Amino acid sequence: MVKETVQLKPTIENRIDSLVWLLDGKRVANALEYTFQAPADPASYSLIVSAYNKGNIAQKAVQITTGKYINWSVVSNSILKLQASSKFAGKTDVKWEVVSAPTEKYRLSASTSDTAMFASVDRGSFKLTVSSGSLVDTLLITVRQPDASPSPYIWKVYDYLPAPGQFVNEIPAYKAGDTYETMIAKAEKELVGEDASTVTLGGWGGYVVFGFDHTIVNISGRRDFRVHGNAFGASANPRPNAPFGGSCEPGVVMVAYDKNKNGKPDEDEWYEIKGSGNFSAEGEPWYAAAVAAKNDVRTFRAYEMTYSRPVTETPAGTPEGHISIKDYIQWSDNQGQQGFKIKNTFHAQSYYPGWVKEDKITYKGIRLASNGLDESGKGNYYVLYGFRYGYVDNYPNAHDNSGIDIDWAIDKNGNKANLPGIDFVKVYNGIDQENGWLGEASTEVSRGEDLHLLGKNIATINP
Known part of the structure; x- marks a missing residue:
C-alpha cells in the first residue's frame, strides 16, 4: 500500500x-x-x-x-462478510457501492448498516466504497480461485422424506431394513453430479434437501440455478389456445446460505422462493378455467397435512396385486378437512414411506391451487397446467422458466431477502390433487445446476 x-x-x-x-x-x-x-x-x-x-x-x-484501502480476500463462489470500520458504528445511512469490477458476475448485498456481504463467480480485484455523509472508506477485495474447482451440480443430500404417493418406495427403491439414513444415501446416489437420475417427493409436502460444494452467487438480472424435474407439455390438448400445460407438478423452493459456515443446513435461516402462485393463483392463465371446473383454487400459506399409515395394502378377499383401494391412506389437515388417498391399479407397493416407523407423518408448507383439469370431460385426458415461474418440475428442463432467480427469495415476513448467494436448497411438493387415473400430483426432482458455472445466462423477470 x-x-x-x-x-x-x-x-x-x-x-x-x-x-x-x-x-x-x-x-x-x-x-x-x-x-x-x-x-x-x-x-x-x-x-x-x-x-x-x-x-x-x-x-x-x-x-x-x-490510498487508504482496506484489504479483503476471499475465494470465488463463497460469501465474504464485510464490516465497516468503527467510525461507521451506529450510522443508519451507510451506503455500500462497487465502484470498479472486472466482471459483472458478482453480488454485493447490503443495507444501511455497517455490514454487507459480497460474493463473486469470477476472480479479480474489486474496489468498493462504504460511506455515511462525509465519511468514506475504500475497500479492495481480491477474489482468488479455490484450491479445487467447484462442481456446478448437486454435491450432497441432507434430508429426504417423500409424502405418501404412488412412486414412493420405488424411486428410489426401498428394501426391507432400509433406515432413514439409508434412504438419504439412496437419494444422494440418484441426485449427485451431472448424470443425476430422479427421486419422487410423493404427495403434498414430501421434500428433499440438498446442497452444492460452493455458494451459488445471486447475480442481478439473471436466473441463478435450476433443478430438473420431469415436466412436459401436453401434445393433444383439446382446449383451444390453452396456456402451457401437460405434466406440471410444481415443487415449492426454499433456499439458505451457510451463515454459520459449518457445511450443514442446520441453524441457517430458510428463505422462500416467491413463485407466481405462492400467495394466490389468480394471476395464472389457467385460473378461470380451474374455477369453472370447481377446482380448489385456494392458496394456504401455513398449511399442514397429516397422513396415516394404511390399514391394508390389499383389499380383503382379493389376491395381492394391482388392486385399487379407494379408502387407502387417511389424511387430515389444519383447515378442518379430511379424507382418504387412493391406491391405483398401476402401483401395487405401499405408498407410505417404508422406513418411517411412526404411524402418522405431518408435513408443513404452502399449498398451491389445484392446477389439473380433465380436458376430455370423460376422465381420460388430464392436463396439469404450469404456474408462470418459481418452481421445480413445473416447466421442461430446457425451458427458461425452469430457472430460479435467488432475488425472488423472501424472508418469513414476506420481505425481499437480498441474499448474496445460497448453499442449500429444499424442494417440496406444493400440490395436493388427485387426477383420475393419473393419480396424485407428485413432484419429481433430478439434476441441480449452478447456471453461472455452466455459462448459461437466462434473463430474469421482476414479479
Missing part, C-alpha cells in the same frame, strides 16, 4: 544500457531510479520496468495500490 511516495531502485546484476519505467502503459522515467507519487484518491496501477542491454530486454511488472 502506497500512501504518499515510494522510491523504486531495482537490483542490477549485469551491465545495462537503459532502464525504462512504464506506468499503466505510459513512459514516466528513463533512469536507474523512479519515485512514484501517490495521488490523493485510492487507485491501482500497473508498473513495468524494462532493462535494455545490446538488444536484449528484461522486464518486471508490479502492481501498486495507493
